[in-house]
Amino acid sequence: MTTATSSSAPTPAAYAELSAIALRVREHILRLSTDGGCFTGASLSCADLFVFLYARFLRINYERLDDPERDYLLLSKGHDVPALYGTLAELGWIPIERLSNHLKTNDFIYWHPNRHVPGVEFHSGSLGHLPAVGLGIALDIKLRGASNRVVVVTGDGELDEGSVWEALLVASAYRLDNLVIVVDRNHFQANVRTEELIPLEPMAPKFEAFGCAVVRIDGHDFGQMEAAFSRLPFEEGKPSVIIADTVRGKGVPSIEARADRWFCNFSAEEVEALLRELHGEARAQLTSETLTVR
Amino acid sequence: MNYQELIRQTALRDERVVVMTAENRAVLRELPPVLGPRFVDVGIAEQTMIGAAAGLALRGRIPICHALAPFLIYRAYEFVRTDVGIAHLPVKLSSWIAGFLSEANGPTHQAIEDVALMRAIPGMTVFCPADEADMLAMLPAIWASPDPAYVRLIVRKTDYPHAPFEIGRAEIVSEGSDVTLLVYGLLFEEARQTARLLEQQGWSVGLINMRSLKPVDEEAILRAARTSRRLVTIEDHLLTGGLYSIVAETLLKHRQTADVLPLALQERWFRPALLADVLAFEGFTAERMAQRIVALPAE
Numbered sequence: 001m002t003t004a005t006s007s008s009a010p011t012p013a014a015y016a017e018l019s020a021i022a023l024r025v026r027e028h029i030l031r032l033s034t035d036g037g038c039f040t041g042a043s044l045s046c047a048d049l050f051v052f053l054y055a056r057f058l059r060i061n062y063e064r065l066d067d068p069e070r071d072y073l074l075l076s077k078g079h080d081v082p083a084l085y086g087t088l089a090e091l092g093w094i095p096i097e098r099l100s101n102h103l104k105t106n107d108f109i110y111w112h113p114n115r116h117v118p119g120v121e122f123h124s125g126s127l128g129h130l131p132a133v134g135l136g137i138a139l140d141i142k143l144r145g146a147s148n149r150v151v152v153v154t155g156d157g158e159l160d161e162g163s164v165w166e167a168l169l170v171a172s173a174y175r176l177d178n179l180v181i182v183v184d185r186n187h188f189q190a191n192v193r194t195e196e197l198i199p200l201e202p203m204a205p206k207f208e209a210f211g212c213a214v215v216r217i218d219g220h221d222f223g224q225m226e227a228a229f230s231r232l233p234f235e236e237g238k239p240s241v242i243i244a245d246t247v248r249g250k251g252v253p254s255i256e257a258r259a260d261r262w263f264c265n266f267s268a269e270e271v272e273a274l275l276r277e278l279h280g281e282a283r284a285q286l287t288s289e290t291l292t293v294r
Numbered sequence: 295m296n297y298q299e300l301i302r303q304t305a306l307r308d309e310r311v312v313v314m315t316a317e318n319r320a321v322l323r324e325l326p327p328v329l330g331p332r333f334v335d336v337g338i339a340e341q342t343m344i345g346a347a348a349g350l351a352l353r354g355r356i357p358i359c360h361a362l363a364p365f366l367i368y369r370a371y372e373f374v375r376t377d378v379g380i381a382h383l384p385v386k387l388s389s390w391i392a393g394f395l396s397e398a399n400g401p402t403h404q405a406i407e408d409v410a411l412m413r414a415i416p417g418m419t420v421f422c423p424a425d426e427a428d429m430l431a432m433l434p435a436i437w438a439s440p441d442p443a444y445v446r447l448i449v450r451k452t453d454y455p456h457a458p459f460e461i462g463r464a465e466i467v468s469e470g471s472d473v474t475l476l477v478y479g480l481l482f483e484e485a486r487q488t489a490r491l492l493e494q495q496g497w498s499v500g501l502i503n504m505r506s507l508k509p510v511d512e513e514a515i516l517r518a519a520r521t522s523r524r525l526v527t528i529e530d531h532l533l534t535g536g537l538y539s540i541v542a543e544t545l546l547k548h549r550q551t552a553d554v555l556p557l558a559l560q561e562r563w564f565r566p567a568l569l570a571d572v573l574a575f576e577g578f579t580a581e582r583m584a585q586r587i588v589a590l591p592a593e
Contacts, residue, residue, distance in 0.1 A: 036397075036398060036568050078402070103398045103566075103567055103568055103571075104567060104571070105565050105567045105571050105572075105574075105575040108566070110398040110399070110400050110566035110567070111398045111399045111400060111566070112399060112400040112402055112403070114400060114401075123400065123401065123402060124402065125399060125400055125401075125402030125403055126364065126365060126368075126369065126402045126403075127338055128338075157317070157337065157338050158338060160317070160336075160337035160338035160339045161338055161339060162339065162341065162342070189317055189337065189338060190317055190318070190319075190320075191319065191320055191323075192317065192319070192335075197317065197335060197337055198336070198337035198339075
C-alpha cells in the first residue's frame with residue numbers, strides 16, 4: 001500500500017470551488033434529515049468524495065448518458081444516496097427542487113438509489129452487490145478494448161459481506177485494472193464502531209492479498225483525492241482500491257463520529273440549528289432520539 | 295413487556311437460547327450486557343449468521359436470528375433452506391420490517407415474497423402476528439416448538455384484545471354472512487376498520503386474523519367459505535404464494551370453491567414512502583379496501 005501525497009493538488013481556486021459545492025451538498029443532506037429523515041451521518045462522510053468524483057474525475061456527460069465510452073460510478077452503500085442526490089443537484093444533473101420530493105409518492109427520491117433518477121447507474125440498498133455488478137461492467141469494457149473506468153463506492157461495514165471479496169477475487173483473476181473500489185472508511189456500521197464489532201484492520205493488506213493495488217487517503221482532502229485518482233490504475237492488471245478515511249457526520253461536530261447519528265429524523269428546528277452549526281455558528285442542541293434500525 | 299424484554303426473560307430462563315443478529319441491534323440494544331456471549335452479532339453477514347445458527351442448533355442451542363427481513367431470508371435463503379431446512383433445526387427467524395413496514399427504503403428492502411419463500415421450505419413454520427400484543431402472545435409457543443420458524447415481527451400497537459395463541463389456529467374476530475376478511479400482520483388493523491365501514495353500510499362481516507400461515511388453520515378458511523358469500527384476502531405481500539394462494543390451495547384440496555377477492559401486490563414492488571402514504575398510494579387504507587369490496591359486482 002502507498003499513501004497519497006498532495007503533490008498534484010487542485011489549484012486554490014479549484015479547491016475552494018469543490019469545498020463550496022461540498023458545503024451546499026451537506027446543506028441538502030441536513031435538509032433531508034427531517035419529515036421521515038435519512039441516513040445523515042453516513043451521507044456526510046462521503047459528500048466530499050462524491051463532489052470530487054463528479055466534478056473532477058468521472059468522464060460522464062449527464063446529457064449523454066448513453067455514451068458507451070463514459071465512466072461509471074456505482075453507489076454500493078446505497079443509504080448514502082442523499083450525498084449523491086445533493087451532488088447531482090448541485091452539478092445540474094437533476095433540478096434542486098426535486099429534492100423536496102423526498103419520501104413522497106410523486107417521485108422516487110427515497111432512502112436508497114434507483115434508476116428513476118438520471119445518473120444513478122443501478123439500484124442498491126442491499127450491501128455487497130455492486131462490486132459484482134461493477135465487475136460485470138468492467139469486464140464488458142475490457143472485452144470491447146475500451147478505456148472507461150468503473151468506480152464502485154462501498155462502505156466499510158459493507159466489507160463484512162462475503163460477496164465483496166468474491167467479486168475482488170474474480171476481478172483480480174480477470175486482471176480488471178479498470179475497476180476502482182473506493183471504501184468510505186468512516187469507521188462505523190449502523191450503530192456500532194466497526195473495530196468494536198467485526199474488526200476490519202489492517203484493511204489494506206486484506207485487499208492486497210486479494211490481488212488489488214491499494215492507496216489510502218484522507219477522504220476529506222481534495223488534494224489527496226487528486227493525487228490518488230490521477231494515477232489510476234495503480235498497477236497494470238490489478239483492480240485498484242482507494243481506502244478513504246472519513247468521519248461519519250463530517251462537517252457538523254455535534255453529530256460527528258457518533259454511533260447514534262446514522263439514520264436521523266430531526267425536528268425542523270434541529271435542522272435549522274444544524275445548518276447554523278455547519279456554517280460555523282453555534283453548536284446545535286439536539287434532543288431527537290436517532291438510534292434506529294432501517 | 296416488549297420484544298426485547300420477552301427475549302431477555304426467555305434467554306435468562308433457558309440457557310439454550312442464543313440471540314443472533316446481522317448488525318440490526320437497535321431494538322436489542324440492552325441484550326448484549328445481559329446475555330454476554332449468548333448475544334452474537336456477526337456484522338453484515340447474513341449467510342454466515344444462518345450457517346452459524348445451524349451449527350449452534352446442532353449443539354442443542356435455540357438460535358433466535360434477528361435481522362432485516364430481506365437480508366435475513368433472501369440474502370441467506372440457500373443457507374436457510376439447506377442448513378436449517380434440510381437438517382430441520384430449531385432456528386427461529388425474527389424478521390424486521392417485512393411487507394409495508396420497510397416504508398421508504400425501496401424494493402431492495404421490500405420483503406413481499408417472504409411468506410411464499412419461507413413456506414416453500416419443507417418443515418419450516420410461518421407466523422405473522424397482527425400487532426405487538428399478538429406477537430408477544432405468539433412468540434413463546436413458536437420458540438418452544440422443535441421446528442424452524444419464520445416470524446414477521448411487528449411492534450405496532452392496536453387495542454384489540456387477542457385470544458391465547460395456538461400454533462396452526464387462526465383467531466376468529468367475527469363471523470359474517472356477506473363477506474369474510476382474511477388478513478395477517480400489519481394490515482389487521484386496517485382490515486378491522488374496513489369491517490367497521492362495511493358494517494355501517496349494513497353488511498354482515500367476518501374477520502379472521504390468520505396468525506399461523508404454516509401450518510394454516512384450514513378449518514377456519516373452509517368454514518368462512520361455507521358461511522360467507524365472499525372471501526377477501528388482505529396482505530402486504532405479492533399475490534404469488536401468499537395468503538391468496540394458501541386459501542386457493544386449501545379450498546381445492548377440500549374440493550370446495552368460493553368467490554375470493556385478493557387484495558395484494560400484483561407483479562410489482564410498492565411505491566417507497568412513509569407508511570401512511572404507502573397505504574394510500576397502494577390502496578390499502580380501510581376506506582379504499584371497503585370501496586374495492588363494495589364495488590364488486592353482485593353475484
